[in-house]
Amino acid sequence: NSKVIQTPRYLVKGQGQKAKMRCIPEKGHPVVFWYQQNKNNEFKFLINFQNQEVLQQIDMTEKRFSAECPSNSPCSLEIQSSEAGDSALYLCASSPGETLYFGSGTRLTVL
Amino acid sequence: QQKVQQSPESLIVPEGGMASLNCTSSDRNVDYFWWYRQHSGKSPKMLMSIFSNGEKEEGRFTVHLNKASLHTSLHIRDSQPSDSALYLCAASMGGSNAKLTFGKGTKLSVKS
Numbered sequence: 197n198s199k200v201i202q203t204p205r206y207l208v209k210g211q212g213q214k215a216k217m218r219c220i221p222e223k224g225h226p227v228v229f230w231y232q233q234n235k236n237n238e239f240k241f242l243i244n245f246q247n248q249e250v251l252q253q254i255d256m257t258e259k260r261f262s263a264e265c266p267s268n269s270p271c272s273l274e275i276q277s278s279e280a281g282d283s284a285l286y287l288c289a290s291s292p293g294e295t296l297y298f299g300s301g302t303r304l305t306v307l
Numbered sequence: 308q309q310k311v312q313q314s315p316e317s318l319i320v321p322e323g324g325m326a327s328l329n330c331t332s333s334d335r336n337v338d339y340f341w342w343y344r345q346h347s348g349k350s351p352k353m354l355m356s357i358f359s360n361g362e363k364e365e366g367r368f369t370v371h372l373n374k375a376s377l378h379t380s381l382h383i384r385d386s387q388p389s390d391s392a393l394y395l396c397a398a399s400m401g402g403s404n405a406k407l408t409f410g411k412g413t414k415l416s417v418k419s
Contacts, residue, residue: 227404237393239409251404287350294339294399296407298350 199223200299202288203270207304209278217302218270221290227251229296231247231272233285245271278306310334313396313410322419326383330396331376331412338401340372340379345393346411354394355381358401386417 204254209215221228230242243253245265253263260279265271275282283306289296310333320326330340339358343351357363357372357379364370369382376400383390394413397407 229406231409237395237412239395241406241408244404244406246404252406291404295341295353295356296351298352300350 200284200288200290200297201303202299204302205300207302209304209306211279211306212298213306215275215278215282215304215306216272217263217274217286217304218272219290219299220270221286221288222292222297225290225292225297227291228271229289229291230263230271231287231289233287235284239274239287275304278304279304282306311396311398311408311410313394313413315413316411317414317416319416319418320386322386322388322417324386324417326386326390326415326417328381328383328394328413328415329378330380330398331378332335332398332408333377334398334400334408335377336400337377337398338369339399340403341397341399341407342370342379342381343395343397343409345395347392351395367380383415386415388417390417391415 201220212252216257235243243263244251260276285301287301289298314329341356342354344354345351355370372379393412395412396410399405400408
């Protein structure tokens with residue numbers, strides 16, 4: 197079973213509302229990734245962190261997306277003003293090296 | 308932009324049969340390939356990885372890599388109904404922090 201903990205499992209928001217999801221990486225894994233998996237199973241890389249610092253990120257969808265990974269607190273991904281197209285499974289993964297270990301994901305539905 | 312193409316999109320094999328899945332990267336800078344398996348409603352789990360030319364076998368699973376053509380394939384022998392899942396190929400430019408680019412996956416159904 198995955199030791200990457202994501203909450204909540206399901207999130208339902210109206211258009212324009214803020215959506216926030218959290219991730220606790222596996223202990224000892226310094227690198228954290230966020231991916232978006234849409235209904236067509238397409239994965240979109242969003243951002244990755246190493247020890248709280250951003251390593252790479254996409255142009256965070258017109259700045260509506262933000263993420264952080266503070267020390268001693270869960271990592272988080274926030275969508276400031278949700279749109280219907282943001283409906284997807286958001287997967288957090290942590291890594292001790294090359295292999296990614298995924299959490300169960302947060303399924304966001306934007307009505 | 309790096310693309311990872313997988314084929315076929317879906318595959319049906321009989322129980323006990325051989326499943327063969329393909330994956331090609333369009334980015335010549337790619338060094339590392341992974342195969343992940345995602346059962347319905349679950350998160351992806353790493354199945355196998357390959358970084359060098361040649362073949363690697365783990366139980367019923369064999370993965371091949373041809374770095375010159377940036378092509379990898381996954382073969383599952385003696386397929387079981389529990390192997391029914393979405394198989395995702397991912398590639399990266401190497402390094403422990405590098406992002407993985409995923410293909411759209413091959414949906415495998417093993418019929419008993």
